[in-house]
Amino acid sequence: MIELPELPEVETVLRSLKPKVLNRKINRVTVINAKTIKKPDATAFSCCLEGQRIRDINRHGKYLLFKLSSSLVLVVHLRMTGRLIYKDSSVPPDRYTCVIFQLDEGKELHFQDVRKFGTMYLISCDELDSFPPLRILGPDALDPQLTLDLFIKRLEKRHGQVKGVLLNQSFIAGIGNIYANEILWTARIHPERWVDSLQSWEQERLYQAVREVLSTAVKLRGTSLRDYVDGEGNPGEYQHHRKVHGREGKPCPLCGHPIIRIKQAGRSTYYCQFCQN
DNA sequence: CAGGTAGCCTGTTAGC
DNA sequence: TGCTAACAGGCTACCT
Missing domain, CATH: 1.10.8.50 (Helicase, Ruva Protein; domain 3)
Incomplete structure (x- = not known):
């Protein structure tokens, strides 16, 4: 039986990652599975991310939103089997690793995905509201404003x-x-x-x-x-x-x-x- | 325009 | 026992 990340799982990932990666610098990005990156292409994606700092992490529904310096937002959807794992750079990637974010202080964030359905987008923060996957979303199911x-x-x-x-x-x-x-x-x-x-x-x-x-x-x-x-x-x-x-x-x-x-x-x-x- | 569905993917499991 | 086929499932794109 397969489980899938829904709101509570995505929220848990956010809470466990946030204290570890907040204000950390992304030194280098390695895209192993190019299909994970939906926008822009994998080369531009890596290039734009390098040198950015992670300023905040938010969630809307099942989407994770990493707010970066220079008004960029990294949008991540884990779909069925995606995982974001924070680890020491001495630990080698497993066979399902699709993207590696090398951070400072010898740490890495690995995106692993057995079925490779997970997706990432890098957009500017003023695109957020008009960006197709996010634009159609209703209010978050746990949003306090959802009375x-x-x-x-x-x-x-x-x-x-x-x-x-x-x-x-x-x-x-x-x-x-x-x-x-x-x-x-x-x-x-x-x-x-x-x-x-x-x-x-x-x-x-x-x-x-x-x-x-x-x-x-x-x-x-x-x-x-x-x-x-x-x-x-x-x-x-x-x-x-x-x-x-x-x-x-x-x-x-x-x-x-x-x-x-x-x-x-x-x-x-x-x-x-x-x-x- | 709303509703239905193929396709994306691969590990696990049911069935022969 | 060993193989194959069905299944799991979120979301987009395409169809009616």
Whole structure:
């Protein structure tokens, strides 16, 4: 079973890396897998980054944003199997290393990615709001400004099944398949429900579940099923708290009935047919 | 224009 | 046992 970095995992990577790389200088960048770099080309990417200092790290949904000197922003998406690992330069890169950032003081930041789906962009900070992958994102799912009112307003503009809406990053950003399943179980809403049919108390339960599930997962440093580790290579703990995801046939923690698995838009959905209506 | 889906990738696993 | 095929999955691009 493969895990994927969603909001809590990306937030954990950010928190573990930030104290280590803040205000550190990038001395040299080696691109091993050119396809990781989407913009500009790999040569320009390395060239522009050399000599930059990392001034801040932010996150929007599943995107990591490294703010650099000279008004540049390094945008990183880990997709399924991407990792950012901080290590000593004496440790050789592993076979999945796609990009190496050599920092000062003999340290390196390695981007490793088994499936090579992860992406990086280097853009100027005034491009941030208009930059296509970021422009379409809704508010971050844990953004304090995402109030219940705003959540419901955005929800009521949506159509289709509630699971699909949760996964749509233009609705709110950061939720992937694992947490969508966990959120819907917590909200006791059937994943195939049409969003238009949700009653106001169900909309509110959904909002509360989004916040509760994601903030708990952040506290537990994310879910580690196989690939995900934080910036120091440590796994998270949320996998022990999962109620439905990856638990087909196992008892629902609330009612004991077996968890059902179905496919929605090609992705596995896990739910309890008794608790979720 | 909204909704559906192929393609990107490779390690793991189910099935023969 | 050993091989193959299906599967996992976020996002973009393309299609209807």
